[in-house]
Amino acid sequence: MKRTRSKQLMARARRVIPGGVNSPVRAYGSVGGTAPFLAKGKGARVWDADGNEYVDYVGSWGPLVLGHAHPAVLRAVRAAAALGTSFGAPTELEVRLAEEVCRALPSVERVRFVSSGTEASMSAIRLARAATGRARILKFDGCYHGHVDALLVGAGSGVATLGIPGTPGVPASFAELTVQAPFNDLAAVEDALRRWPGEIACILVEPVAGNMGCVPPEPGFLEGLAALAQQHGALLVFDEVMTGFRVAYGGAQERYGIRPDLTILGKIVGGGLPAAAYGGRRELMEQIAPEGPVYQAGTLSGNPLAMAAGLETLRRLRAPGVYAELEARARTLVDGFTGAAERAGVELTTAAVGGMFGFFFHPGPVRNFDDAKKANGERFRAFFHAMLDAGVYLAPSAFEAGFVSLAHRPADVAATLAAAEKAFRKAARAH
Ligand SMILES: *Cc1c(COP(=O)(O)O)cnc(C)c1O
Numbered sequence: 001m002k003r004t005r006s007k008q009l010m011a012r013a014r015r016v017i018p019g020g021v022n023s024p025v026r027a028y029g030s031v032g033g034t035a036p037f038l039a040k041g042k043g044a045r046v047w048d049a050d051g052n053e054y055v056d057y058v059g060s061w062g063p064l065v066l067g068h069a070h071p072a073v074l075r076a077v078r079a080a081a082a083l084g085t086s087f088g089a090p091t092e093l094e095v096r097l098a099e100e101v102c103r104a105l106p107s108v109e110r111v112r113f114v115s116s117g118t119e120a121s122m123s124a125i126r127l128a129r130a131a132t133g134r135a136r137i138l139k140f141d142g143c144y145h146g147h148v149d150a151l152l153v154g155a156g157s158g159v160a161t162l163g164i165p166g167t168p169g170v171p172a173s174f175a176e177l178t179v180q181a182p183f184n185d186l187a188a189v190e191d192a193l194r195r196w197p198g199e200i201a202c203i204l205v206e207p208v209a210g211n212m213g214c215v216p217p218e219p220g221f222l223e224g225l226a227a228l229a230q231q232h233g234a235l236l237v238f239d240e241v242m243t244g245f246r247v248a249y250g251g252a253q254e255r256y257g258i259r260p261d262l263t264i265l266g267k268i269v270g271g272g273l274p275a276a277a278y279g280g281r282r283e284l285m286e287q288i289a290p291e292g293p294v295y296q297a298g299t300l301s302g303n304p305l306a307m308a309a310g311l312e313t314l315r316r317l318r319a320p321g322v323y324a325e326l327e328a329r330a331r332t333l334v335d336g337f338t339g340a341a342e343r344a345g346v347e348l349t350t351a352a353v354g355g356m357f358g359f360f361f362h363p364g365p366v367r368n369f370d371d372a373k374k375a376n377g378e379r380f381r382a383f384f385h386a387m388l389d390a391g392v393y394l395a396p397s398a399f400e401a402g403f404v405s406l407a408h409r410p411a412d413v414a415a416t417l418a419a420a421e422k423a424f425r426k427a428a429r430a431h
Contacts, residue, residue, distance in 0.1 A: 001052050001388075001389045002052075002265075003034050003036055003048065003050050003052070003288040004049055004050060004390050005037070005048075005049040005050045005121075006034050006036050006037045006048055006049050006050060007033065007111075009033065009037045010034050010037070013088060014222065016033050021035070021065070021133060023056050023158065024158040025157065025395070025396060025397050025400065026396075028396045029395045030377070030381075030396065030398075031380075031381050031384050031385065031397070032381065032385075033385060033388075034047035035396070036049070036050075036052065036054075036388075036393075037049040040243075041056065041064075041067075041068025041069055041093045042067075042068050042069050042103050043067040043068060043405075043407035044056055044067050044068075044405055044407040044408040044409065044412045044422060045068070045070075045412075046393055049334045051396075052391070053391055054388070054391050054392060054393035055391060055392050055393065055408070055412045055415060055416055056068070056154070056393045057392070057393060057394050057395070057402040057403060057404065057416075058393055058394070058395050058402070058403065059403040059404075059405055060272060060426035061267070061395075061400075061403075062210075062241075062242050062246065062267040062268065062356075062401075062403055063267040063268050063270060063271065064272050064403075064405055065245065065268050065326070065355055065403070065405050065406065066271075066313055066315065066316055066317075066405060066406055066407065067272055067318065067406060067407025067408070070312075070313075070316075070407070070409070072312050072316065073241040073272065073309050073312045073313060075304060075312075076271075076308040076309060076312035077273070077308055077309050079308065080093065080304045080305050080307070080308035081305055082415040083304070084304070085303075085304070085305060086299075086300055086304065087304070088300075089297060090302075091302065091304055091307070091380065093302075093304050093307035093311065094113060094251075094302040094304075094307055096307070096311055097113070097269075097307045097310050097311050097314075098111050098113070100311065100314055101265065101269065101277060101279065102279070104245070104249055104250050104251075104314070105240075105244075105250050105253060105254070105263055105279070106250070106259070107253055107259045107260055107261075107280060107281070108122060108263055108279035109279070109280070109281055109282040109285065110279055110280070110281075110282055110285035110286070111265075111277050111278070111279030111285070112277060112278055112279065112285070112288055112296065112301075112425055113275055113276070113277045113299055113301050113302040114275075114276050114277065114278070114296075114298050115274045115275065115276060115300050115301060115303070115306075115308070116146065116266065116274060116276050117145070117146045117239075117241035117264065117266030117267065117276045117355060118145075118146025118147050118148055119146070119196060119276060119298065120143040120146075120241065120264045120265065120277055120278040121146045121151060121204070121239060121241075121264050121278075122146070122148045122150055122265055122372065123278050123288075123296045124204075124237055124262050124264050124278040124280075125137055125148070125150070125151075125201070125202065125204070125237075126294060126296065127262065127284060127285075127287060127294050127296075128201045128202035128235045128237060128261075128262060129201045129202075129276070130287055130293070130294045130342055131201075131235065131284050131287055132201040132202070132233065132234065132235060134198065134199050134200060134201035134234070135199065135201065136177050136178070136179055136196050136197055136199045136200045136201060137150065137178055137179065137200065137201055137202050137204055138178075138179045138180075138181060138192055138193075138200050138202070138203045138204065138234070139151060139153070139154065139178060139179075139180060139181075139204045140154075140180070140181055140182065140183040140205055140206070140207070140209070140368075141154040141180050141181070141182050141183065141210060141369040141370070142154065142155075142156040142211065142215070142368065142369025142372060142399075143156055143183065143205060143206045143211060143212070143213035143239070144156040144157035144159065144206070144211035144212075145160075145204060145206075145208055145239050145241075146241075148173075149170045149171075149174045150170070150174050150175060150177060150178045151173075151178065151204075152167050152170060153175050153178040153180060153346055154178075154180045154369070154371065155211075156209070156211030156212040156399055157211040157399060157400065172180065174220065179192045179195075179196060179200065181369065182368040182369065182370065183205075183209050183212075183217075183221075183368040183369060184215070184218045184221050184367045184368050185217060185368065186220075186221060186228065187224070187226040189203065189225065189228055189386070190225075190228055191234040192340055193228060193231075193234065195320050198232075198233065200232065200234045201234060201235065202229075202234055202235040202236070202237045202261075202262070202356060203225055203228070203229050203234055203235070203237065204237045205222075205225060205237070205238060205239065206238075206239045206240075206242065206243065207222055207237075207239075207251075207252030207253065207256065207258070208242075208243050208247055208252050208353050208356065209240050209359075210243065210356055210400075210401035211242075211399065211400065211401070212368075212369045212372045212399050213351075213358040213359070213360055213366065213372050213375070213398060213399055213401065214351040214352075214353065214356055214357055214358025214401040214402070215351065215358070215366055215368065215372065216351050216353050217252075217256065217369065217405040218367065222252075222256050222258045223256075223258065224260050224350075226259070226260070229261070234424055235261040235262060235284075236258075236260045237260060237261065237262045237263070237264065238251070238252065238253055238258070238260040238262070238263050238264070239264045239311065240252060240253070240257075240263055240264060240265055240425065241265060241266035241267055241276065242266075242356065242401065243315055243353075243354075243356070244263070244265045244266075244267070244268060245268040245269065245313075245314065246267070246268055246354055246355050246356055246403075247323075247353045247354030247355070247356060248323055248354060249317055249318065249322075249323065251263070251265075255353075255354070258272065260280070261280050261281060261284060262278060262279070262280035262281075262284060263277070263278065263279055263280060264276070264277075264278050265277040265278070268310075268313060268314075268317075269310050269314075270306045270309060270310050271306070271308075271309030271310040271311075271312060271313035271314075272309055272313070273303070273305050273306035273309045273310070274300070274303065274306055274312055275302075275306035275307065275309075284391065312342030316406070321322050322406065323354055323355070325406065326354055326355035326404055326406065327352065327353070327354050327355070328406075329355075329404045329408055329413060330352035330353075330354070330355060330356065330357040330402075330404045331352045332397075332410075332413055333352070333357060333402075333404065333413055333416065333417070334350035334351070334352045334357050334358075334359060336416075336420060337350055337352075337359050337412070337417075337420055337424075338350055340417065340420045340421045340423075340424045341427075343424070344421075344424035344425045344427065344428045345419070345428050346361065346379065346424050346427055346428050347361065347362065347363040347364075348360065348361060348362075348424075349362050349363065349364030349365065349366050351366075355403055355404050355405070356401045356402065356403055356404075357401065357402045357403075357404065358400075358401050358402060359371075359402075360372060360375040360398065361375045361376035361379040361380050361383070361427065362374055362375040362376065363400070372398075372399065375398055376396075376431075377398060378430040378431050379427040379428075379430050379431075380398040380427075381425075381430065382426045382427045382429070382430035383424065383426065383427040383430075384396060384424045386419070386422060386426040386427070387416075387423045389421055390399065390419035390422065390423065391415075391419065392415075392419050392420075392423075394414050418431050
């Protein structure tokens with residue numbers, strides 16, 4: 001597969017953009033080779049600048065649950081754009097999307113829109129600290145909540161991919177307030193809460209971890225977190241930027257029956273345009289300015305194009321059977337991977353939750369980030385490139401989840417599995 005034009009574009013990009021990319025994992029640092037520059041997307045497919053076609057399992061890293069360029073979403077965005085692209089004033093579209101979010105997630109009684117997941121986590125933490133009068137926060141190794149200073153400690157996603165221990169530029173005193181625990185480890189959470197009595201403002205968690213590969217919560221883990229948070233006066237904050245409208249319409253909190261104090265949303269809620277949100281119980285959210293003293297603001301917050309795309313996306317996701325369909329698709333895919341890996345003599349651990357999935361070149365179980373890091377990177381690289389050259393576009397890192405959309409047809413999945421048959425044989429030869 002030729003990527004001449006992508007190579008040329010990357011050379012130009014590197015002269016004016018750090019690493020040639022506007023978000024690190026896009027640079028293919030951990031898998032090598034040149035990232036395809038994407039030129040077009042339609043349904044489950046994307047095309048690069050050289051005209052190569054791929055079945056896409058990245059979906060812009062999660063938002064595109066309806067697939068690329070969905071005609072109804074495009075219509076909604078065009079209609080909104082025709083009326084003006086931004087006002088910096090209240091609009092009806094914001095009210096409608098906020099009402100829908102509150103309907104979808106009963107734990108969310110008030111919601112504030114922002115422009116990125118990073119901004120949403122930053123704001124939710126500020127609120128948690130203000131509401132509890134406590135400074136420390138507890139997060140899990142390998143969970144990613146955006147590039148907020150204090151949250152880059154032990155973070156997944158690109159931080160994990162690049163092997164950066166936290167990051168320069170974050171003063172030690174900021175990072176000091178972040179307490180870490182392994183995912184799926186309630187005893188470690190309890191230890192931390194006892195070690196810092198009355199100091200931990202919130203337990204922040206991706207309820208299904210999706211930034212260290214896909215690692216589901218073990219039975220009882222999320223319930224245990226809710227109980228511990230309550231017992232120790234900390235808030236439970238679910239980062240559902242990835243899982244919201246992805247593992248169920250009402251997110252992981254619906255799927256697992258948990259009621260967090262605060263919820264962070266992003267990705268799907270903006271329907272492929274920049275929007276994110278944080279919300280929760282009324283008396284907490286009332287502390288946000290202008291109702292309360294906790295300041296948070298944004299010039300483009302509640303942008304009408306993003307609200308329109310989000311509304312139309314959510315409307316389509318309310319059709320009956322959508323989540324069963326997404327999960328069946330993800331399940332067919334990972335079960336196919338498992339079979340092909342077995343035939344190639346490759347040890348593989350997979351997970352599929354709603355429309356997200358993951359696979360580790362590791363015999364399993366993979367319960368946390370330490371397990372995930374033990375997966376075979378050489379095999380992942382060989383598999384990744386074999387798939388890419390066969391026209392399957394997966395995330396270029398073993399520490400990312402994959403996504404299926406409603407646009408993925410059985411034929412797309414079948415083509416992917418045919419490619420996987422060969423790719424696992426290649427992976428078997430890598431060490
Ligand atoms: C993507 C993601 C974020 C960050 O969102 P951005 O819009 O990239 O800032 C935060 N939390 C989780 C769980 C994510 O998957």
